[in-house]
Amino acid sequence: xxTLPPRVRCARAAVALVTMAVAIATxxxxxxxxxxxxxxxxxxxxxxxxxxMLFAMGAGQRIAGVSNYDRFPPEVDKLPRVGGLLDPNVExxxxxxxxxxxxxxxxxxxxxxxxxxxxxxxxYVHRGLPDILETMRALGDRIGAKSAADAAAxxxxxxxxxxxxxxxxxxxxxxxLVFGREQGTLRHINASGGYGFLHDxxxxxxxxxxxxxxxxxxxxxxxxxILARAPEVILELHYGESLKSARIEAERLVWNSxxxxxxxxxxxxHLLVGDEFVVPGPRxxxxxxxxxxxxxxxxx
Amino acid sequence: xxxxxxxxxxFPPRASIRRRLAFTIGGFGALAIAACLLAPLVGSxxxxxxxxxxxxxxxxxxxxxxxxxxxxxxxxxxxxxVGSALALSGVVFQALLRxxxxxxxxxxxxxxxxxxxxxxxxxxxxxxxxGVTAVPLAGFAGSLGALAIVxxxxxxxxxxxxxxxLLLGGVTLHILLSAVIAFVQYLADFTQTFRNVRWLxxxxxxxxxxxxxxxxxxxxxxxxxxxxxxxxxxLISIGSESAAARGVSVDRAERVALxxxxxxxxxxxxxxxxxxxxxxxxxxxxxLVVGAAHPLxxxxxxxxxxxxxxxxxxxxxxxxxxxxxxxxxxxxxxxxPVFLWLLFRRA
Numbered sequence: 001x002x003t004l005p006p007r008v009r010c011a012r013a014a015v016a017l018v019t020m021a022v023a024i025a026t027x028x029x030x031x032x033x034x035x036x037x038x039x040x041x042x043x044x045x046x047x048x049x050x051x052x053m054l055f056a057m058g059a060g061q062r063i064a065g066v067s068n069y070d071r072f073p074p075e076v077d078k079l080p081r082v083g084g085l086l087d088p089n090v091e092x093x094x095x096x097x098x099x100x101x102x103x104x105x106x107x108x109x110x111x112x113x114x115x116x117x118x119x120x121x122x123x124y125v126h127r128g129l130p131d132i133l134e135t136m137r138a139l140g141d142r143i144g145a146k147s148a149a150d151a152a153a154x155x156x157x158x159x160x161x162x163x164x165x166x167x168x169x170x171x172x173x174x175x176x177l178v179f180g181r182e183q184g185t186l187r188h189i190n191a192s193g194g195y196g197f198l199h200d201x202x203x204x205x206x207x208x209x210x211x212x213x214x215x216x217x218x219x220x221x222x223x224x225x226i227l228a229r230a231p232e233v234i235l236e237l238h239y240g241e242s243l244k245s246a247r248i249e250a251e252r253l254v255w256n257s258x259x260x261x262x263x264x265x266x267x268x269x270h271l272l273v274g275d276e277f278v279v280p281g282p283r284x285x286x287x288x289x290x291x292x293x294x295x296x297x298x299x300x
Numbered sequence: 301x302x303x304x305x306x307x308x309x310x311f312p313p314r315a316s317i318r319r320r321l322a323f324t325i326g327g328f329g330a331l332a333i334a335a336c337l338l339a340p341l342v343g344s345x346x347x348x349x350x351x352x353x354x355x356x357x358x359x360x361x362x363x364x365x366x367x368x369x370x371x372x373x374x375x376x377x378x379x380x381x382v383g384s385a386l387a388l389s390g391v392v393f394q395a396l397l398r399x400x401x402x403x404x405x406x407x408x409x410x411x412x413x414x415x416x417x418x419x420x421x422x423x424x425x426x427x428x429x430x431g432v433t434a435v436p437l438a439g440f441a442g443s444l445g446a447l448a449i450v451x452x453x454x455x456x457x458x459x460x461x462x463x464x465x466l467l468l469g470g471v472t473l474h475i476l477l478s479a480v481i482a483f484v485q486y487l488a489d490f491t492q493t494f495r496n497v498r499w500l501x502x503x504x505x506x507x508x509x510x511x512x513x514x515x516x517x518x519x520x521x522x523x524x525x526x527x528x529x530x531x532x533x534x535l536i537s538i539g540s541e542s543a544a545a546r547g548v549s550v551d552r553a554e555r556v557a558l559x560x561x562x563x564x565x566x567x568x569x570x571x572x573x574x575x576x577x578x579x580x581x582x583x584x585x586x587x588l589v590v591g592a593a594h595p596l597x598x599x600x601x602x603x604x605x606x607x608x609x610x611x612x613x614x615x616x617x618x619x620x621x622x623x624x625x626x627x628x629x630x631x632x633x634x635x636x637p638v639f640l641w642l643l644f645r646r647a
Contacts, residue, residue, distance in 0.1 A: 069489065069490070084490075085490070087486075179491075180491055180494065180495060182421075182433065182435055182495070183424065183425075183426065183433060183434055183435075184428055184433035184434065185433045185507060185508065185511075186507040186508075187435075187503065187505060187506065187507055188495060188498055188499060188503065190494070190495075190498075214622075214623070218494075219623065220498065220623070220624060220626075222371065222505045222617065222624050223370055223371040223505055223507045224343055224344060224345055224367055224371035224372065224505075224617070225344065225622060225624070227345075227363055227366050227367045227370065227371055228344070228345040228363075228367065228622070230363065239491075240489065240491075247426065257370060257507065257508060258366065258370065259359070259360040259366065260359075260360060260361060260362060260363045260365075260366040265360065278491075
C-alpha cells in the first residue's frame, strides 16, 4: 500500500475520530432514551403536588430533585432544590442528570431548554379536583408505576366519597373560602371563586360556595361584597409560615367588625392552618375532611 | 398691608386672588362635597337609605347600615384624603422642582412607602401600633426613610446644587428603591408575590376608620405646612434668586415644601398603595381653570383631587360588579389619556 502524505493521514484520523464520537454519542443517547422511556429512575419534580403523588405511589426513591416550594413529605428536605415555577435553575436541574422532569405546562422557556437537551418531560396542568386523580394516574403510567398509581388514586377516590356521603343530606351552608388576607385587617382578601380544586373540595365537603357563580379561581373580595353575600360560614386558610399559632385567635377576631355577616354573628369563622390546602395532591383527603368538620361539626 | 409680591409678574394681584378664591373654593368645594355625599349611595349592592338610618333595627342585624358605614363611608373618606394629599403633593413638587412632570412619585418617597409595605407583606411582619397594622406602618416608615435621603439631597441643593440635580437625585432614588422592591419580590413565595402585586395596584377598601385616623396625623402636619406655602411657591416657581430678592427665606420654604409634600405622599401611599396619575393630572387640570397662582391652585387641587379619586373609586367598584377593579388601574387608564391630551394640547 502506498504511503499517504502526512496531511491526508491526519485528515483521515480526524474523520475517523469524529465518526467514532458520533457513533458512541448516538448509541448512548439511544440507549438512554430507550431506558428512560420505560422507567425513569432520576425524576426531577418542579411541582409539589406531583412530588407528593410520586411518594404516594411508592416512587419517592426515584426522585432526584424537587422545587424550592416542596415541603412534604419530610424526605424532600434531603433532596436537591432546583427553583420553582418562575425561576427554575436550569444548570442545577441538568446537573442532576434527570431522565424525567415534571414541569408546569406554562413553563415555556424551560420546556424548550429541556427539549434541546433531549430530556423527557411530564407536563402538569393545574385545574379542578377530578384532574388531580387523572394527573396521578397519567403520571404513574408515565413512570411505569401504573398499578401503584391506580391503587393510590382509587383509595383517594373512596376516601373522598366517604366524606361526601358522611355529610350528605345536611343543609349546605353558604360558605366563603378565604385563602389570603392582609394580617390584622380585612383588607386585600382573596377568596376561592367557582372554579378550581378548593371550590370543588368545599362543595364535596357539604358547603355551598358563596362565590360559586363567579367562574374564576381567585376573587378579590371587598368588605361590601362580603356583607352583600352574607356567608353563613367563613373558612380562612393559612399555610406555610403565614400564621403563628399565637395569632390565630387575634386574626379570627378581626372578622368581628362585620357583625351583620351571619358567619360572624353565629361564631362560624374558622381559621384552618395546614399546607394540605394549597397542594392539590394526595392530601386533598385531609383538606376535605377538615372542611367537612368545620362545616358540619354535628356529624363528627 | 400690600407687599411687593402683589406685583409679581405672571401672577394676579392679591386683591384679585381673594375675589377669585371664594369662587374657586365654592366651585371645586361643591364638586368635592357632591362626590362625598353621592359616592356612599352608589355601589355594587342596592342600599336602602331609610334602613341605613333606621335605629329600630339593631346595628348587628342591619346589613344596609353596615354596608354604608363599614364598607362605603370609610373608603370614600380614604379616597377624599388620599386624592387631596396626592394632588397637593403634586402641586408642591411641580413648583419645588420647577418641573411640570414632577409628581408625588418623582423623588422616591412613594417608592419608599411601597418598599416598606412589600417588606411587611413578604416577611409577614407582625407589628401594630394604635390599631394600625404592619403593612401601612411599614409603608409609612419606608416613606420616612426615603424622605430622610431626599432631605439629604435637598441639603446638598441648599449648598448650591440646582433643582435639576435634586430632581435627578430623587429620580435615581426612585429607581434604586424600585430595584430593591423587585429584589424583595424575588424573595417572596407565590402567595406573597400575588399579594404584593395586588397591593401595588392600589386599594381604598380600608374597611375601618382606624387607618384613616392614623393617616390624618402626618396629613395634618403636611396641611399645616401647605398652608404656609401658597404665595411662597409662586415666587419659588419663578426662581430661587427672584424669591430671595423679594425677602422670602427660600431654604426654609423649600424644606417645608419638601417635608410637607413627602409626609402627605407617604401617608397616602401607606393608606391606599400607589395610586398613579392623580398627583400629576389634577394640578394641570386645575391650572387650566384657575391659572397658575398657587393661592388658588393649592386649595382647588385639594378639592378636585378629592372629587377625582372618589369618582375613580366609584368606577373601580361598579364597572365590573360584583367584582371590583383596583383603583390604581382606573386612575392610570383614565389618567394616561388625559395627560397625553394635556401634553399635546400644549404642544
